[in-house]
Amino acid sequence: MIQLENVTKYYPSKLGNQYILQNVNFAIPAGHNIGILGANGAGKSTLFRLLAGSEYPNKGRITTDLNISWPVALATGIHPEMSGRENARFIGRVNGVMDLDEFERKVQSFAALAVKFDLPVKGYSSGMRSRLAFACCISIDFDIYLIDEATSVGDPKFKRKARSALIQRSEEANVIMVSHDLDEIRQFCDSAIILNDGSLTFYNDLEQAIERYNNL
Template sequence: MIRLENITKYYPSKLGHQYIFRNVTFDIPAGHNIGILGSNGAGKSTLFRLLAGSEYPNKGRIITDLSLSWPVALTTGIHQQMTGRENTRFIGKVNGIADLDKYEQRVRTFAELGKKFDLPVRSYSSGMKPRLAFACSIAIDFDVYLIDEVTSVGDAKFRRKAKEALLERSEKANVIMVSHEMDEIRQFCDSAIVLHKGELTFYNDLEQGIEQYQAL
């Protein structure tokens, strides 16, 4: 279970605090592959960043005994000055990987970067960076994978490979996904959380959740 306990999140503006969540307490149940749904500006990306730990609430806390990935395919944890190999080994160490050589090989094989694996990430194309980030994440056994628009990972061939890997992972772990593509949500998820006016509602039935979201 992932528990949001009395979460308040706002962003400052010239008009004062713009609140996304006010004193929200909500349990995200374990054992589900969940799509996060909501209109533009409802707070989907904010909730995702809070779960990932890349942003913090202004008040309250998130409690879980599960291991959560960073957002799969996003490159926020990749250091531009380091090589692909250096990034891989650093990420492995941070996540407590015992056999770094084996982990490195898995990442290198999956990312398909060739010789560029030993070049600084700053020299990578826009498609190579998320491929490295995706490979680093999928090679670690997390309890929950946070997935943000998996269709943005690399070219069409790599996207197919990425989806297959995530579907395989979702058989043993769970996913929490943000996507604007309902076909993608249906492919990965069995339930939904709908965000509306700062409130979260869990739908055990995915189609019911999609119906409620589309009615907003």
């Protein structure tokens, strides 16, 4: 379970603080693959970043006893001066991977960067960086994978491979997904959280959530 306790999140503006969440108490249940739904501007991406720990509440806290990934395909923690191989070993070590040699082999195979796996990441294209980050993330056994438009990574061949890997992970662990593609939400998720006017509502029935979302 992920617990939001008195969470407030706002952004300052010329018109005053613009609140996304205000004194929210909410439990995100474990054991579900959850899509985050809401109208444009409702704060879906902000909520996602809060869950990922890439942003922090202005007040309150978010706690969990689960091992949560960084957002899949986001090149968080990738060091430009290090090679792909060095980055893989560093990320594996930071995330407590026991067999770094096996992890390195998995990342190298999945990222399919050929000889560039041993070259500095600063020379990679944005797509290559994303492939490396995706490969590192998907090769670690997390309890929950955070997915934000992750299947848009790379060329069509890699997209198919990424989608297949995510489907497999969603059967073994859980996912929390932000996507504008309802077909993608249906493919990966069995339930949803609707964010509307700063309040969160969990729907165990995904289709009920989508119907509610479409009527917002």
